[in-house]
Amino acid sequence: MITEYSLSSITMATPETVKGDVSLKISNGRIKEFKKSSQNDFTIGDGYFLFPALINIHDHLFGTYYPKIGNGPYICWLPWDYDLKSSPIYEERNKNSAYEIYLLGSYKNLISGVTTVQDHIPHKVNDPFIEKLPIRVIKDYSLSHEVSVYDLKWGDGIDVEYKKAVENDIPYITHVEEGFDVESLKGIEILEEHGALSEYTILIHGIGFNENDIKLVAKRKANFVWCPGSNMFMFNRTAKIKDILKEGINVSIGTDSPSSGEINILEEIRFAKKVYYEMYGEELDDKEVVRMITVNPAKALRIQKDLGSIEKGKKADLLLISKTYDNPYSSLVNAKLSDIALVIMEGKPIYGDENFAQLFNALEVDHERITVDSKNKLIVGSPTKLMNDIWKNIGYKKKLPFLPIQ
Numbered sequence: 161m162i163t164e165y166s167l168s169s170i171t172m173a174t175p176e177t178v179k180g181d182v183s184l185k186i187s188n189g190r191i192k193e194f195k196k197s198s199q200n201d202f203t204i205g206d207g208y209f210l211f212p213a214l215i216n217i218h219d220h221l222f223g224t225y226y227p228k229i230g231n232g233p234y235i236c237w238l239p240w241d242y243d244l245k246s247s248p249i250y251e252e253r254n255k256n257s258a259y260e261i262y263l264l265g266s267y268k269n270l271i272s273g274v275t276t277v278q279d280h281i282p283h284k285v286n287d288p289f290i291e292k293l294p295i296r297v298i299k300d301y302s303l304s305h306e307v308s309v310y311d312l313k314w315g316d317g318i319d320v321e322y323k324k325a326v327e328n329d330i331p332y333i334t335h336v337e338e339g340f341d342v343e344s345l346k347g348i349e350i351l352e353e354h355g356a357l358s359e360y361t362i363l364i365h366g367i368g369f370n371e372n373d374i375k376l377v378a379k380r381k382a383n384f385v386w387c388p389g390s391n392m393f394m395f396n397r398t399a400k401i402k403d404i405l406k407e408g409i410n411v412s413i414g415t416d417s418p419s420s421g422e423i424n425i426l427e428e429i430r431f432a433k434k435v436y437y438e439m440y441g442e443e444l445d446d447k448e449v450v451r452m453i454t455v456n457p458a459k460a461l462r463i464q465k466d467l468g469s470i471e472k473g474k475k476a477d478l479l480l481i482s483k484t485y486d487n488p489y490s491s492l493v494n495a496k497l498s499d500i501a502l503v504i505m506e507g508k509p510i511y512g513d514e515n516f517a518q519l520f521n522a523l524e525v526d527h528e529r530i531t532v533d534s535k536n537k538l539i540v541g542s543p544t545k546l547m548n549d550i551w552k553n554i555g556y557k558k559k560l561p562f563l564p565i566q
């Protein structure tokens with residue numbers, strides 16, 4: 161197996177800048193230098209743009225199923241949770257093993273260009289699967305489910321979990337103010353009382369944030385995660401995103417699970433742009449959107465020295481997309497599943513068009529051929545077997561739009 165190769169003649173979006181005719185030498189899973197390799201060079205050529213692979217900062221992989229469940233708008237997430245857990249769809253999902261659902265969630269993310277996912281769940285749930293999944297699921301985090309009285313008591317409480325984050329230089333992650341009732345609206349107040357708002361903190365949803373909450377989040381340099389698809393489905397409202405951005409808060413976009421959010425990160429960013437336009441009558445800039453699924457989540461998750469951009473020394477997590485617009489950022493924001501041309505994680509191709517078969521073979525990646533939206537693709541492992549197993553478990557051939565393989 162080769163351990164060093166190059167990709168050449170690429171137009172690359174780092175995503176800070178765009179550079180043409182770039183060569184990228186990858187060695188032992190990392191970006192070694194911007195040069196051609198004399199032995200193993202793969203010419204990419206025109207018709208593509210290279211980005212860092214995407215980061216989905218908020219998902220619940222165990223909730224990967226379809227269709228969405230709920231009958232909103234709700235006052236807070238709690239009555240939705242009752243509806244979810246009493247639904248026949250939830251019962252059907254549970255005929256599959258947790259590992260099967262985790263694989264499903266991993267493939268859902270992978271075919272949309274994501275190599276890194278933050279799975280918001282206690283460690284004891286995802287720990288048994290992380291090493292067996294085709295993509296990277298973040299292992300280093302501390303958490304609360306959320307911080308109001310309804311909290312499902314994940315983790316060891318705000319004080320202990322936040323302390324773990326600071327001591328280990330990992331993020332402290334929590335849902336917050338996902339609702340409009342008196343208790344939900346206390347979220348930021350509670351975190352401030354516990355001294356748990358800082359650059360280590362990742363705040364998800366914040367649909368109840370008022371002006372003072374937003375100012376305090378900015379002052380404490382906490383990170384914010386916007387999940388517009390899930391918010392609009394459950395509450396018909398989302399966070400005051402323009403005010404949040406104006407305060408200079410580090411904002412990332414996450415999908416939440418497909419039980420409430422959009423089916424993948426590509427749909428989520430398009431939905432984000434649509435909601436922003438409907439709320440404010442102006443466009444959310446495509447480059448800004450790309451930052452929200454690359455550099456911004458890398459910073460929030462405290463993995464920016466390895467991931468989130470294309471730089472010498474960083475992990476070679478790369479996403480090649482078909483050029484559909486002259487502007488690379490617009491090409492990514494408008495990309496469909498069929499436009500995801502190649503996904504590389506730590507130097508290994510794990511998904512891509514079949515014209516990259518040579519690269520899969522050179523890196524000895526165990527893969528199969530599938531068809532996604534009528535386009536032939538190669539993918540690591542066997543999602544075909546997974547789908548067959550799922551169909552056997554539930555007793556019929558269910559179609560899952562986030563994994564539309566044939």
Ligand SMILES: [Zn+2]
Nearest residue numbers: 280335416417
């Ligand atoms: Zn969530």
